Amino acid sequence: AQSVSQHNHHVILSEAASLELGCNYSYGGTVNLFWYVQYPGQHLQLLLKYFSGDPLVKGIKGFEAEFIKSKFSFNLRKPSVQWSDTAEYFCAVIDSWGKLQFGAGTQVVVTP
């Protein structure tokens, strides 16, 4: 069965530090890839998505992600985080049958 793995459950970092969250998936065919963010007390919002084309995708709020097909990875990055980036981040994958799978989420805490 398809699975999505997020390597870190909790990440704590200081403002201005760089952030990288790992996401790996198990499905070998064509996939659509997403990162969602859930700020405290809010619903999930789309950060960025990858369907095809340039494997480096830029999203909102300075986030970007890189699709590496050979590694089955779609890691999320931000060069310099702010306190307002404190949130839970979810990686999600849709396979060629349209089946969506979310990762378990990574809780990110940015300290002032």
Add this chain to the structure above:
Amino acid sequence: DSGVTQTPKHLITATGQRVTLRCSPRSGDLSVYWYQQSLDQGLQFLIQYYNGEERAKGNILERFSAQQFPDLHSELNLSSLELGDSALYFCASSYSSYNEQFFGPGTRLTVL
């Protein structure tokens, strides 16, 4: 605002009771998804409907059922409620199974 609406925002009820949660998808979206989010279980996919028909099932209990109506709104019915059913229930919609999902604000269910 994602364009997905959910009612009610909060629901407090007793064990053994039955409740109905309602979701209206974004205009033009044909797929509706239901998720349960709790501290111990994280984000769990429950069920998906596409244009009125059940498309995919996740970790949905037999006490739970859902339907999507001709006007594409959806209802999630939870019966014989238990304390462990207390959670945030999110609805999401998308145009198709391959597109990004847009999440509603959620219904917080508290079972006492």
